Structure formats: C-alpha cells, structure tokens
Amino acid sequence: MPTRLAGLVIKEAIQFLRDRVMLILVLWLYTIEVVICTLALSFEVREMPLATVDLDRTPASRALVESFLVTDAFASAGRAASAAEASEWLQAGRARAALVVPQGFQRALARGGTPAVQILLDGTNSNVAAQARGYALQIVGRFRSSTAAGAGSGRGARPVVRIWYNPDQTYTSFMVLSMVALAALMVGVICPAASIVRERETGTIEQLRVTPVRTGELLLAKTLPTLVMGLLSVFPSLLIAWWFGVPLRGSLLLFLGLTAVFLVSAVAIGVLIAAISRTLQQALLLSFFGLFPMMFLSGTVAPVESMPEVLQTLSLASPLRHYLDITLGIFLKGAGLEALWPHALILVATGVPLFGLAIWIFGREAR
C-alpha cells in the first residue's frame, strides 16, 4: 500500500478503536438491539381478547365459539348480548375482536349450506388485525371441514386441535435477520458520516487538503474500518440468531461476502451525507432522514407486497431491501450466489455512483 493510504488507514483504525462509546454502540446495535426489537416488534397474535355473540345458542354455534377460544390466539373477553354490545366493547378496548354467530347457524349447517359468521376486528394495528383475521379464517375453515366430515349435526365436532402457531418461527427468524440487516445499515451509514464531519469540525480536513492526500484516498480510508467492524459484528449477531433458533441453511462465506458489498453501498450513503453536511448535527439528522424511508421501504416493518405500486418500485432502490432478500435467502432458503447475484449487482450499481457523487462534491469544495 502506498505510504499515504497506509498512513490514512492506520490513522482511521486508531481513531475507530479509541472511540469506546462508538464501539459499544456498534456492538449494542448488532446484539441487544436485535433481541429487543425482535421481542418487541413481533406482531404475533396471542391471547387476543375476543367478545363472543352467540345468537344461535345451539351445539354447533357453541362448538364454533369453543374452537376460537381453545387456541392461543384468542382468549375470551366475555359474552356479549348483541353485535352492538360487542362493538361497544371493541370501542372501549375491552375486546380486540368479536365473533358474531347468527341465528339459524346450526340449521343452515345441517342443510349443508355455508352460513356466514361475522368477525369484527380492532384495526388500530393493522398488522395485528391482519394476523388475527388469518387465524380466524383458518379456524372457521377447519371448523367447516370438521363438520362436513362429521354427521352434520355438530354433535361430533371436537374442539379444534391447537392452532397452527407459527410452527417454524418464520416471523421471529424474519425479525432477527431484518434487525441484523438494519444494524449493518445504521453502522454503515453513520460511522463514516460522523467521522468525516468530525474532521470538518476540527478543521483537519482542510489541513489534509494542503497535503498530497487525495479525496478518494481519504474516503477509501474512511470505508475500511467500518467495513471491518461491520463484518466482525456479524459474528455476535450469529450467536443471537442461533439463540432465537434461526437456521443458517446457506453459506456463511457468501453471507459475509455479500454483507461486505452491502456495507460498501451503505458507506457510500454515509460519505455522501458527510459531503453535504457542515456539522455533526446535520449529518445525523440527514442520516435519519435517509435511514427511515430505507427501513420502511425495505419490508422490515411492513411487507413490500402490501405497499402501493409506486412504493414497491421505489423499494427496489433501498439497499436494505436487497440485503434483506440476500440475508433471508441465505439463512432461510439456503440460496446461493446463482439466485442472489441480481441483488448484489444492484447494491454495487447504487453504491458506486453515490461514492462518485461524494468524491465530486468534496472536490468541488476546492473550486
């Protein structure tokens, strides 16, 4: 390595390692934050208070109500006298869901018809509501098939077996992996941005500009410590993932390699932010302006499929989305490079121009 670049890299490494607070924060992001977020953000429906309105009062209707209440998903919030009362309970928060079995339910069943039952859901948290809706439909579906198989009287309707409850933990795995990906994004963007803006604030960046050091060399040196730290931090995260029971079906080496590619594109965003910020405060605010849309568009918080068409297209520009696809692909599906290369290519294709833009902006300052 040429003297200048070696000097820059050594300097960056010393500064990075000397900043204990930063090191602890990085480690925190990759471990404890992952645990907290996974536990907190799980939209699992569990013991959701359910108001039941049984207007039919027949064995069949009781069996249906029972089949809701035996699951982990729902717990009884009491019997309401009418649909109106149930909706009052929903309003008051006493119940988060209500099941209304109409009069003539058993008779309709016996005739081989498909009587409608009404399910009211508190849609305040749409994710939870959607989840609950899914469960409710499943329960009703199973009830229907069991009664169809039985005598039709509902007499033989056994309480439905324990509900299919996230058997392979796809949701937890998804959450753990997306939090690790988010940590990589935050570290990749904020570390280099902060370190460059700090040089601006102490005036050393100007001092560098009277030395033969070139902008590209400086930015390259800023990338390396973040890259190394980002890759090393993956290992404690792996432990967390293992603890949550997330399987690693693909190649770890491939994961590390593609993580490096992702980190470079995140660093490019950080460097660009540093190029246009004058103070640390500005850089941090700008980082957050960038991080939030990237996070929301990536599918971490809400599924990409449920977004409007425009946003779905826009989400392709979020490096986090591609990294998430890579991470989920390697861990859960055991995907290899032959399946993931388009994502990697897009990461490179977004990172390189951003880097170029940042170098150009830095260069312009001297003009």
Added chain:
Amino acid sequence: MAGGDEYVIQAEAAGRRFGDSWAVREVDLRVGPGEIVGFVGPDGAGKTTLLQMLAAILDPSAGRCRVLGFDTVRQASKITARIGYMPQGFTLYERLTVVENLAFAARVRAVPASQFPERRRRLLEMAGLLPFLDRAEGALSGGMRKKLALCTNLVHEPPLLLLDEPGLGVDPLSRRELWRMLEDFRRSGATIVFATSYMDEAERCDRLAFLDRGRIVAQGTPGELCARAEGAIFRLQPAMPAGVEDALTDAPEVLGVQWRPTEVRVAVDPRAGLSQSLRRRLERLGPVEASPPSMEDVFVVLRQADDVEAPTLVSEPAGSSRLAPRHRPAVGIETRSLTRRFGGFLAVDDVSLRVNAGEIFALLGANGAGKTTLIRLLCGLLPASSGSARVADVEVGPGAGRLRRRIGYMSQRFSLYPDLTVGENLDFFASAYELPRREARDAIAWAVATTGLAGTERRIVARLSGAQRQRLALACSLLHRPAVLFLDEPTSGVDPLARFRFWRLVGRLSASGTTVVVTTHYLEEAAYCHRLGLMHEGRLIAAGDLPSLRAALPGRPPATVEELFLAYIERARTGVGAAAGGQR
C-alpha cells in the same frame, strides 16, 4: 453582598483536580470591591480552571471559594445569576441577531423589561454595534462578536465580571475599544477579574496573580511583580545570534532566554546573579548590560525552572540543515490582482504582492480584513475569483499537487486530530506527505526536539494545552521541509515566552531559506518580520519594511506598530471616502 463579606472573592486553599492531576492547587485569593485583578502565567497554568471555579461552574475538589458572599458549591445559582462570565472564544448564538442575543441574555438574567431598551441602547452604542442590530452574530467580525459578548455580560449590571482571555483573537483596534468599555463599566464600581496573555492588559491591573502549574506563585501590583525580576535580566545585542545558544549551554543560573526582535534577553536566577564565566562568554558575542525587567521577564523568573513543557533554550540536534527547505524557489510568492468574492462581498480585493524567498512577511489587519482568505487562496484551499498567484515557483490552481509538497500551512485552529496522540499525529502527517519511513523518523525526532515537544509523544492531543497544540501544529507543518510556510495567527493565546521561542524558530527557518507568511494580532511581533503587509477591507493598503512604512506617512512618524497600523487604516478610510465605513 450577602453575609457582610468585605471581599468580592475569597478563595481558601482552593484546588481542583481532573483525574489524577491538579489543575489548580492551594489557591488563596482575596479580591476587594472595585479591584481589577489579572491572572497571568504560562499556558496550562490553571487560569481558566480558576476562573471557572470562581464563576461557580466548577466545584473545588479541595478548599472553598466564596464569591459575592456566597459559597460556590452550595449557593452556585445565586452567584451565576449575579456575575458576568465571558469564556474564551465565541460563545453567543451565531444565528441570532445582535438584538436577539442581547435580549436573550437580558431575559435569562431577569433584567426588567422596562429597563432593557435603555440598557440595550447604551451598551450597543458603547460597543459601536448600533448600525448592526439585525445582523446575525455569526456574520459579525471577531472584534464585534467579542464586544457583543461583553454587552451580554453587562446587561444585568453585574457587580463582578470574570473574563477569560477577552482580547484573544481580536484585532488591536477592537481590543482597544473592548478595554474602553471595560474601563467605563469599572467606573460604576464593579470588580473585574480576568486571565490574559497580553502583557499590556496585565499592566492595567491593580493587582496581578501569577499562576504556574495550578498555584499562585506571586501576587502584587504589576510594579511589585516586576521587582521580583530586578537584577535578573541582562540584555545583549549579539552580532551572531547563532552563537548565543552555544554560549548558554552548561549555565545552570540561566532561567531563560528571550529572543526579542532587536535584542536577546537572558534571565538568570536573581539570587545567584550573572556568573563571571557566563558574562565573559556572552561578552564575546556583544556588549552585555543589566536591564530593568518587563512583565515578560517576570514570566521567565517566576516560572519553575525545571518546567519541561517550555524549555527556554532552543535545543537543536546537530546538522541543522533540516531547517532548510527541500526546494529553493526563485521567488517565495508572487500574486497579480488576486481577488476573491463571496457573493457581493470582496474578501480579497485586487492584491498584488511579492514575497522574496527566505523572507518573513507579516499580514496585519483587523478581523475580517481578508488575511485568512488571502492565505487560503495562496495555499490553494480556495480558488481565486480572478487574478493569479505563484507560490514556491508553482502556479496556484486546480490539481497543484506539486504546490502541496512545497508549502506548509498552520491554520488558526491548530488543526490536529484531538483523539490521537502527539506521536500518532506526527506519524500521520509524515505519511500524508509521503516521507519514506526512515526520513519520517528523523524528521519527527527533529521536529519534536525543535518545538520542545519531547516527552509528550504519547499524550492525547485533546489533553494538551493551547501552546503545546500550537507547537505540535507547527511541527506537523514542518515535517516535509516546505519552501513556503503559512502561519495563520500562530501565536494567538500563547504565553509570551512561548511566543519568543516560536519567533526564534521562525527566524531560524527563514535564515535557512524558508519563506514565511504570518498573521498576528500581537503587533509588537511585526518587528520580527522582514516586511509587513497591511490589509484593510480586502485590500493590501501598504507593504514594506517598518522603516519605510514609517517614512511613507506624512508628519511625525508613529512610535509603535499599533499607531502605524491605525494611521494607515485611517488613511485608507478617508482615502476611499465615507462610503467605505458602513459596508462590510
């Protein structure tokens, strides 16, 4: 005053510790009402810490302080609500206007709304800020910002004003106005306590406290302090300055040497006096005579002799060819109609200038006169709007990598990496200049010895004193032996002895062929320079050596550089007509 104390300030065995080291130790200090007391002493002596303790911002780790009759720990809020405290540097809100800053200060100090308009008018008039009421603080010149800061500390008419280096980074004209405001304020019976590195400010005090390594080592009137150095100071005018250092080696009675522009002052231990052998050695170089001590001499005599941080002898490893630049240019600097605009504002206006190789050229001017912008243009840090410049035989312009290797630049802010050690900073800058490993090692060893930083290599820069940082910044800019060295306010806030030492080194660099361009607000330092350039509102209004600048003025030639400077500015102002006064 509460409790009927007869003193405004009363400190008893007060000390303050940071980690393992005591910044202030066993300080006993009494200040009576209406007194003006100055803290002087070497950099890092604890002046700022002591002021912060008195301002009830820092609690003493030992002893106690009473201010205005209140205890600084238990009744801190009573003290902070009453006093005025002006820290170093610029501490107002840059984006608020002059009026908004003052109004904010008045509100937090609970100045009655009925009295505010009158006080505002009076203070801003005194400060000469009435024409700039709606200008953002950050857009004011350094001198105006400092005056506004003083106004915000006077708005509640405090009985006690604590000032930390009020004149730091302020041009001589503004400094004069600042002191006029302080004198006015003092007539109201208030007490002023301040820290300073300007000896002319020290001489205004009723009483001085000389601090060294956290202790008050001497207190008294300026005259009494000077008397402590009586009989200790000898001046000589050597024909061969280089011989002085040799003559002074192995002379234990020597406390220090000051390289003044026209003489060398040797301070010896006043109890021992000048030994015969040393006198003989010095007389070989030129006539030696005893001299009445000045305030700077007091520094040399009072500070502890074994102070490693400020070796008063310029120690120099053999083979001082290291001082010589790697490239010897034909001309140091030459500019043609160099101009830089910021929007409609002409920061540097049509400057044509020539600095010969090996010359020390000082740029003098008020804050905002364009000195720093000119230096930044010459370093290639800013592109010129028009005109051209050649520095060390290289045309300044885009892609001038060759220029960067030939120049050294030390910015006002002593730009260093605060989280790296002294050694790591030096290593880094050596690699940035692509010095091969062996050469880098030699260069660093030399720079460390020359700038008196030996022994500090492993210390973190953030914990160094201002003067140590200054020397390190200089060392970093010298490693690659530049042909032209730009020093922007290199001596700002540095104690007088460190300044003398610094100028001695600059003199030696120049004698070895380095061209030096320097800015300073200590006008007496102009005497160290070969030629001066006076800047005013972006223009170079005069350039030449001191005698010719004096001679060019009509009438009686001004005695001091300050008067000369003011006379030229006056002439420039009247020369361009009344319009120039109001515009920035």
